[in-house]
Amino acid sequence: GNSVTQMEGPVTLSEEAFLTINCTYTATGYPSLFWYVQYPGEGLQLLLKATKADDKGSNKGFEATYRKETTSFHLEKGSVQVSDSAVYFCALRTLLTQGGSEKLVFGKGTKLTVNP
């Protein structure tokens, strides 16, 4: 079935360090891929998305490129800030069997802590 695997956390970085959070997926067809972010005590927010191979999603200095050949969607940021401390979820959109509806399949999440 469809699944998402992302790197185990937690990840601890100093401010201005480079961030990579790895995400790989298994899916039939060509799913849309997403990164969601969850700040402490809050719900999930969409950070960025890519809908086809070689697309690059970007937002708030974060980037991820949809790599079909390696089935990957790694999240990167060149210089992290303390305010980036959160849990990051990689997800793919997949079809449900009934009614042609779709659902999100999430990775387990990676907790990022950025120290000043």
Next chain:
Amino acid sequence: NAGVTQTPKFQVLKTGQSMTLQCAQDMNHEYMSWYRQDPGMGLRLIHYSVGAGITDQGEVPNGYNVSRSTTEDFPLRLLSAAPSQTSVYFCASSYRLAGHNEQFFGPGTRLTVL
């Protein structure tokens, strides 16, 4: 717009008690869903609805019921709570998923079953 709202924020139940988690959205979204979030498990889909009067099961539906009498509301019912249902519950909504529409999440309900 208030977006997706959930009540209560926190709840403690005893085993066997029943309760309803409320979810409402004011964006006229057709699609609504419930997820549970457990440590090391990510989010798992419980139930979903593609419109008023239509609901269906997700990955982990056992022990939960839902109904969708209006576009705005999608309550989740626990008929007889069990400790295994201790979790954080998120409601989400989007326009009818026929493309790549964003799902909007509520702030969550933290449920503890003793």
